[in-house]
Amino acid sequence: MDFESRDLSFLAGNPSSRFDKLFMRASIKAIARLTRERDWSADELRDYVDDHSGHRHYGIPDEASFDEFVSTMCNEFEIEPGQDGLPREFYGHAGALVDFAYYTVRTSPRPQPVLALLGGICLVSCLIGRKIKRSLGAKGNIFVATFAKSAAGKNRVLEAFNEVATAAGCPEYILPGDMTSDSALADALSTQPAGLWPLDEFGKFLRVANDEKASGPLVLLISLIMRLFTSCGLRNFVPKKFADSDKDRVIDMPHLVIYATGTPESLRFLTAENNRDGFNSRFVFYGDDSSRPLHQSVEAVPIPEPLLNRMKVAAKYRPHEGDVTWEPGEMRTIPVTPEAKLAWERFRRRCDVLAATYTEDEGASIYARAAERASSLALIFAASQVPIDRDFSIEKAHMDWAIALTDWLTVANMKCASKVGENERERDKAAIVAFITEKGRGGATQSQVTIRFQRMGARYRYELVTELEATDIIRKVQTMSGKSRTATFYAAAFAPAEPVAVGELAAAAS
Numbered sequence: 001m002d003f004e005s006r007d008l009s010f011l012a013g014n015p016s017s018r019f020d021k022l023f024m025r026a027s028i029k030a031i032a033r034l035t036r037e038r039d040w041s042a043d044e045l046r047d048y049v050d051d052h053s054g055h056r057h058y059g060i061p062d063e064a065s066f067d068e069f070v071s072t073m074c075n076e077f078e079i080e081p082g083q084d085g086l087p088r089e090f091y092g093h094a095g096a097l098v099d100f101a102y103y104t105v106r107t108s109p110r111p112q113p114v115l116a117l118l119g120g121i122c123l124v125s126c127l128i129g130r131k132i133k134r135s136l137g138a139k140g141n142i143f144v145a146t147f148a149k150s151a152a153g154k155n156r157v158l159e160a161f162n163e164v165a166t167a168a169g170c171p172e173y174i175l176p177g178d179m180t181s182d183s184a185l186a187d188a189l190s191t192q193p194a195g196l197w198p199l200d201e202f203g204k205f206l207r208v209a210n211d212e213k214a215s216g217p218l219v220l221l222i223s224l225i226m227r228l229f230t231s232c233g234l235r236n237f238v239p240k241k242f243a244d245s246d247k248d249r250v251i252d253m254p255h256l257v258i259y260a261t262g263t264p265e266s267l268r269f270l271t272a273e274n275n276r277d278g279f280n281s282r283f284v285f286y287g288d289d290s291s292r293p294l295h296q297s298v299e300a301v302p303i304p305e306p307l308l309n310r311m312k313v314a315a316k317y318r319p320h321e322g323d324v325t326w327e328p329g330e331m332r333t334i335p336v337t338p339e340a341k342l343a344w345e346r347f348r349r350r351c352d353v354l355a356a357t358y359t360e361d362e363g364a365s366i367y368a369r370a371a372e373r374a375s376s377l378a379l380i381f382a383a384s385q386v387p388i389d390r391d392f393s394i395e396k397a398h399m400d401w402a403i404a405l406t407d408w409l410t411v412a413n414m415k416c417a418s419k420v421g422e423n424e425r426e427r428d429k430a431a432i433v434a435f436i437t438e439k440g441r442g443g444a445t446q447s448q449v450t451i452r453f454q455r456m457g458a459r460y461r462y463e464l465v466t467e468l469e470a471t472d473i474i475r476k477v478q479t480m481s482g483k484s485r486t487a488t489f490y491a492a493a494f495a496p497a498e499p500v501a502v503g504e505l506a507a508a509a510s
Helices: 018-022 026-038 042-051 063-073 096-106 113-128 156-167 182-191 202-209 216-230 264-269 272-276 305-316 338-355 364-368 370-385 396-438 446-452 458-470 502-509
Strands: 132-134 143-148 194-199 255-262 283-288 332-334 474-480 486-492
Touching: 018 063, 018 338, 026 042, 026 063, 026 338, 042 063, 063 338, 096 113, 096 156, 096 305, 096 370, 113 143, 113 156, 113 194, 113 255, 113 283, 113 305, 113 370, 132 370, 143 264, 156 194, 156 255, 156 305, 182 194, 182 216, 202 216, 202 255, 202 264, 216 255, 255 264, 264 283, 264 396, 272 396, 283 396, 332 370, 338 364, 338 370, 338 396, 364 370, 364 396, 370 396, 396 446, 396 458, 396 474, 396 486, 446 458, 446 486, 458 474
Parallel strands: 132 332, 143 255, 143 283, 194 255
Antiparallel strands: 474 486
16 A cells, blocks of 8 residues: 655754753753742852853853843843732833722722732733733733731622623623533533623632542533633634533634632642642642731722723624624734743743642642743733733733733742642541541551551651651550561551560450
């Protein structure tokens, strides 16, 4: 049989920059991670490298390559150092996004500026959904989860969503907040394909959804949320396939935006599996477990008129002729200036390098998605500054703002990811203690512990048991069970300090 010959050069992919390959060297990745974790400026990075034998010591061959590495690792967006919380510079630009933050903060008894800004991002995102996209593909969808103490003012953002959307005459863009199944979410998006889901009590949602005995609809809801994030703007999206095709829902170009709230304790319901399967990397997690903001007198501040006007324009705008589903039109493409594209390429390279320095359990996928998030934020920020029906482009100022904000939020995300690892470890230790305690005074044999927790792996299990011994939560008791055999038991803290006969332990256990 004769086969048609084909050029297989496409298998090699598009050509990569030499810097993409160079910066993946182990020594350079190490200095990249150090730069990120210590939050060095360009000058601090240069000083450190110069003080440690120079750039050639790290495998960077020439000065030009080192300059590119510094530009890749350090932001150009100017932030005044020493500020607590989100730097003020992020609020210093006119537009719908900051107008929403202004209104929310001024009308909140306990103002939360960071949460208000993130809420503004979500509001603009849902209004531009299915209408515009960036020339490199970003469609501007975003998932945000914020955590603050109870009665700390976090719900004010959820209230403001409904207030401004109703005042602008587009309440349909705010989806119902009490959806607890994949069918409910699919129904909502079938009616309103671009919408903002204000999800309160996110911790309870996570606790139930991640429970081993979770019901089918909630598990399917988590799966649908993850699919909707990556399927934003996809034509003819089918949320659930039925045996009877007449029952299939088809959502054209869905654009789901999520703004969720919870308490800091909610983070303990995130699991390491959420890190590995990409659930956590799809969200921007921002947690503030500091003291509650001081109470302020609420002012009768009207909703900014420019915000309402731009919301009205965005709600009515259609890039092409069509009905409410905008079929068969395509999204309008917003161009990116060469300077903005270069800034994004450098940030994308930085994220690729940093993702390669972390494991999946540590949150590598968070950095892997960070460049995509910066691209969406740049589109949202640019669209918030002008009416959407006008011609505009993503300038370098928009991209620098988005990169700096993404960088700042990614650090917060990585802190959440580290807590997830701690949560998993604490849960595993608690499970071991509970198993041993159930055995009573007789304790559990080493073999029983090994068999019961075989899923943990020998080394990890040994580390946990050793930690529990060192903190006197459990005690290790060894006895002679024969002439040359030693039996090892683990018992709760009330175990006898001195070894006892195996028979006595067995009797106590019975």
